[in-house]
Amino acid sequence: xxxxxxxKNRMIQAVETVKRTNPMAGSITNSxxxxxVANAQLAVGGSAAMVYLPDEGEFLxxxxxxxxxxxxxxxxxxxxxxxxxxxxxYDAGKPWVxxxxxxxxxxxxxxLLRQFKEYKxxxxxxxxxxxxxxxxxxxxxxxxxxxxxxxxxSTDSVTDAEIxxxxxxxWTGGAVAVSGKTxxxxxxxxxxxSYGGSYFMEKITGSGCSLGGVVAVYATSASPFIAALTxxxxxxxxxxxxxxxxxxxxxxxIAFIDELYKATxxxxxxxxxxxxxV
Amino acid sequence: xxxxxxxKNRMIQAVETVKRTNPMAGSITNSxxxxxVANAQLAVGGSAAMVYLPDEGEFLxxxxxxxxxxxxxxxxxxxxxxxxxxxxxYDAGKPWVxxxxxxxxxxxxxxLLRQFKEYKxxxxxxxxxxxxxxxxxxxxxxxxxxxxxxxxxSTDSVTDAEIxxxxxxxWTGGAVAVSGKTxxxxxxxxxxxSYGGSYFMEKITGSGCSLGGVVAVYATSASPFIAALTxxxxxxxxxxxxxxxxxxxxxxxIAFIDELYKATxxxxxxxxxxxxxV
Amino acid sequence: xxxxxxxKNRMIQAVETVKRTNPMAGSITNSxxxxxVANAQLAVGGSAAMVYLPDEGEFLxxxxxxxxxxxxxxxxxxxxxxxxxxxxxYDAGKPWVxxxxxxxxxxxxxxLLRQFKEYKxxxxxxxxxxxxxxxxxxxxxxxxxxxxxxxxxSTDSVTDAEIxxxxxxxWTGGAVAVSGKTxxxxxxxxxxxSYGGSYFMEKITGSGCSLGGVVAVYATSASPFIAALTxxxxxxxxxxxxxxxxxxxxxxxIAFIDELYKATxxxxxxxxxxxxxV
Numbered sequence: 001x002x003x004x005x006x007x008k009n010r011m012i013q014a015v016e017t018v019k020r021t022n023p024m025a026g027s028i029t030n031s032x033x034x035x036x037v038a039n040a041q042l043a044v045g046g047s048a049a050m051v052y053l054p055d056e057g058e059f060l061x062x063x064x065x066x067x068x069x070x071x072x073x074x075x076x077x078x079x080x081x082x083x084x085x086x087x088x089x090y091d092a093g094k095p096w097v098x099x100x101x102x103x104x105x106x107x108x109x110x111x112l113l114r115q116f117k118e119y120k121x122x123x124x125x126x127x128x129x130x131x132x133x134x135x136x137x138x139x140x141x142x143x144x145x146x147x148x149x150x151x152x153x154s155t156d157s158v159t160d161a162e163i164x165x166x167x168x169x170x171w172t173g174g175a176v177a178v179s180g181k182t183x184x185x186x187x188x189x190x191x192x193x194s195y196g197g198s199y200f201m202e203k204i205t206g207s208g209c210s211l212g213g214v215v216a217v218y219a220t221s222a223s224p225f226i227a228a229l230t231x232x233x234x235x236x237x238x239x240x241x242x243x244x245x246x247x248x249x250x251x252x253x254i255a256f257i258d259e260l261y262k263a264t265x266x267x268x269x270x271x272x273x274x275x276x277x278v
Numbered sequence: 279x280x281x282x283x284x285x286k287n288r289m290i291q292a293v294e295t296v297k298r299t300n301p302m303a304g305s306i307t308n309s310x311x312x313x314x315v316a317n318a319q320l321a322v323g324g325s326a327a328m329v330y331l332p333d334e335g336e337f338l339x340x341x342x343x344x345x346x347x348x349x350x351x352x353x354x355x356x357x358x359x360x361x362x363x364x365x366x367x368y369d370a371g372k373p374w375v376x377x378x379x380x381x382x383x384x385x386x387x388x389x390l391l392r393q394f395k396e397y398k399x400x401x402x403x404x405x406x407x408x409x410x411x412x413x414x415x416x417x418x419x420x421x422x423x424x425x426x427x428x429x430x431x432s433t434d435s436v437t438d439a440e441i442x443x444x445x446x447x448x449w450t451g452g453a454v455a456v457s458g459k460t461x462x463x464x465x466x467x468x469x470x471x472s473y474g475g476s477y478f479m480e481k482i483t484g485s486g487c488s489l490g491g492v493v494a495v496y497a498t499s500a501s502p503f504i505a506a507l508t509x510x511x512x513x514x515x516x517x518x519x520x521x522x523x524x525x526x527x528x529x530x531x532i533a534f535i536d537e538l539y540k541a542t543x544x545x546x547x548x549x550x551x552x553x554x555x556v
Numbered sequence: 557x558x559x560x561x562x563x564k565n566r567m568i569q570a571v572e573t574v575k576r577t578n579p580m581a582g583s584i585t586n587s588x589x590x591x592x593v594a595n596a597q598l599a600v601g602g603s604a605a606m607v608y609l610p611d612e613g614e615f616l617x618x619x620x621x622x623x624x625x626x627x628x629x630x631x632x633x634x635x636x637x638x639x640x641x642x643x644x645x646y647d648a649g650k651p652w653v654x655x656x657x658x659x660x661x662x663x664x665x666x667x668l669l670r671q672f673k674e675y676k677x678x679x680x681x682x683x684x685x686x687x688x689x690x691x692x693x694x695x696x697x698x699x700x701x702x703x704x705x706x707x708x709x710s711t712d713s714v715t716d717a718e719i720x721x722x723x724x725x726x727w728t729g730g731a732v733a734v735s736g737k738t739x740x741x742x743x744x745x746x747x748x749x750s751y752g753g754s755y756f757m758e759k760i761t762g763s764g765c766s767l768g769g770v771v772a773v774y775a776t777s778a779s780p781f782i783a784a785l786t787x788x789x790x791x792x793x794x795x796x797x798x799x800x801x802x803x804x805x806x807x808x809x810i811a812f813i814d815e816l817y818k819a820t821x822x823x824x825x826x827x828x829x830x831x832x833x834v
Contacts, residue, residue, distance in 0.1 A: 024707045031309045031587045032316050032328050038588050038761035043805055048761060049658065049707030050588050052629055056662035063661075063707065073330055076355050077632050102327065105341075106334035151302045151327030151341065203539065205316035205326060248536025249321055258804025261759065309587045310594050310606050351608055354633050380605065383619075384612035429580045429605030429619065481817065483594035483604060526814025527599055 001190055001277055008269040011230045014222035015265035019045040023220035026051065026060030027213055028085060030072025030101065033206025036253075037068070040210035043261040044234060046217030052077055057085030061094055065220025066227075068213045069121070072101040072152070074108050082112050086119040095122040095174075095219040095227075099212040103133045104147025113137055122174035122224040125212045127154035128161035131178050135164035142167050158184050162191065166278050175224035177215065179208050183232045186278060187225035194229065195272040196236030198243035200252040211235050214260075233271040237263055279468055279555055286547040289508045292500035293543035297323040301498035304329065304338030305491055306363060308350025308379065311484025314531075315346070318488035321539040322512060324495030330355060335363030339372060343498025344505075346491045347399070350379040350430070352386050360390050364397040373400040373452075373497040373505075377490040381411045382425025391415055400452035400502040403490045405432035406439035409456050413442035420445050436462050440469065444556050453502035455493065457486050461510045464556060465503035472507065473550040474514030476521035478530040489513050492538075511549040515541055557746055557833050564825040567786045570778035571821035575601040579776035582607065582616030583769055584641060586628025586657065589762025592809075593624070596766035599817040600790060602773030608633055613641030617650055621776025622783075624769045625677070628657040628708070630664050638668050642675040651678040651730075651775040651783075655768040659689045660703025669693055678730035678780040681768045683710035684717035687734050691720035698723050714740050718747065722834050731780035733771065735764050739788045742834060743781035750785065751828040752792030754799035756808040767791050770816075789827040793819055 024047040038048035098121035135143030142163030158180035169188035218227035238259035246252035302325040316326035376399035413421030420441030436458035443454040447466035479485040496505035516537035524530035580603040594604035654677035691699030698719030714736035721732040725744035774783035794815035802808035
């Protein structure tokens, strides 16, 4: 098994490469939190670009170092845009991050998420209920036939989703990040548990979406597992620092972006985490 | 007439139920202020979920405790989404809040708002010009044939809209909230005037929209009148507290979300208001 | 050549007229930064209204004092909405501001931006690469056949775009603003260089878009050149003041809106700039 020291060195490298090269990660993402996604991507040193149309999705797939796909607020055109974008990503061997927000709501969402199975997202990020439901939709171990997602919220705990997360990571050959009180990141052979964060993260919309966008930024410069762990560690660190300065969820979100921007590579790598074989 | 003490007790109950049960209120709302709507709903203790597609609107209508419909930025698909969502709400007896933003602009907006008459929104929230124009569109007392809305702004005062508000509330059997310097909330038999707020509320976009979203959160746990009055009181209190900390509209909006989050049930119920029979 | 003193007096007049009359400037703009655009327009004293549908675009073209068109995140309906809106603006002689965001990405974007040539936007605002690419698309001097835009970022410097900016301004008979470290504003006969700003402006999404929206607000009350210079000066001033208060890009954006709101007409006119004949 890879050592913690090795992992930390790779995290440091990912953070520094991003800060130095300002890599572009395009997104097709929901309109509720699209601004927060972009600002979080910029805060860690990336460049953001968002589109809706099929040929624009294909363009960004080619032009970006990685792409973030979030199905939160589907528009009719997504029936065309999303399949051709993820196909372009897959064919070009470009990393992409899937956020299966609100899986279970509506026919198009189910149809699209089912299609994505063959295009193997390099990182899947979601809450526990979303991860379990996606494994179920894809017929993998640890999944359930019915989604327990309530709107955009989880009703399961992170540990409930471990088997599903491992199965998804094995299927894609990438990594899966399950967000919750303690976050789980796995590549199908090892699992990391990342600590920190803040109770305010559930009191602002888009903490999960913007994390997915930041995973895509790091995925331009690191393996799926390192990208997912680095982004999660950066989030846990920034959230915990921001909480100590916040007077409520409004000032928390502002301080969070500030802390995300200020966090150094060493800060992020030293944010507490544990690893185990799975 | 119900006493002020009774009203205050019901407001306290609404606030505490929401904080305890974290009820979900779905929204179909405009893209300008969608993030603020969600964050305000979360700040008072609710859960937010936004969609665009017809079957997703129906899904949220069923799954949520109440739904917020804001016609600010219509998309072509709304021609299908909004009628079937409000029908699902009406058929299921689920409360819904209508925000007739910018009534008078465009054919689809007029067509949709006209259709909504038969589905009787449980709460209608708008500025004075919007309330007067909606009463006019529905052929009710106090309405005018022409909308005086300027873009998204009112050119009428709250008292100008009282007859229209009462007529709308009598028609729906629900409540109407007219936002302005002093806010008017009526169920068609009594009217409450809620005091407080801040001049900064007009200097940030979405103070009205996000209020509508918070009304929907309280409507999961209270009558239309109590939900509208409670949300309005919470807004007036939080805005007045935030103004004293703000250096401009940017810091005001952040402090406003903080204060909305921190306001206790007693704080909200004790925010000054008066009642009269209408 | 007009004197600096004359220019400053006209800038003072523009700022004061807007603060006094609260003019409405409608927008069709991207969903990433739509909220920031509206809040910036409100901060300087304007009123904002955003739409997507063709007849609503035409309505706002008529009703507003000026209109802001930003092609950042195109939707399918824009194929109809944008041509008929800019035609309505042109036919009515109403000023409009074009932001050719991400020019070069996708067929519809290219098709629309090509069509806009004949409707002569009164102000064109963009980064250097966007201005060069638009001049190229319109077959004007200083343009290149290929866009150097990277996602939404420039890869050229402001001085690289001077010839293209002058050519565009001569074609439209209006003004062009090129955003960068030192901003260039030209009406085709004189060029102004506006100083100030902050390195944080590139660390938040929408600093360019919201500047375009504010140009539209000033264009309701001033010539294209004065509107573009006034908005740019207000931005440079507010950004430089905000930087001194900021702990990172989150707090910077909040302080920026506050400073934009607080800037007086004299503050804005006195923000350093130089002029030369071109």
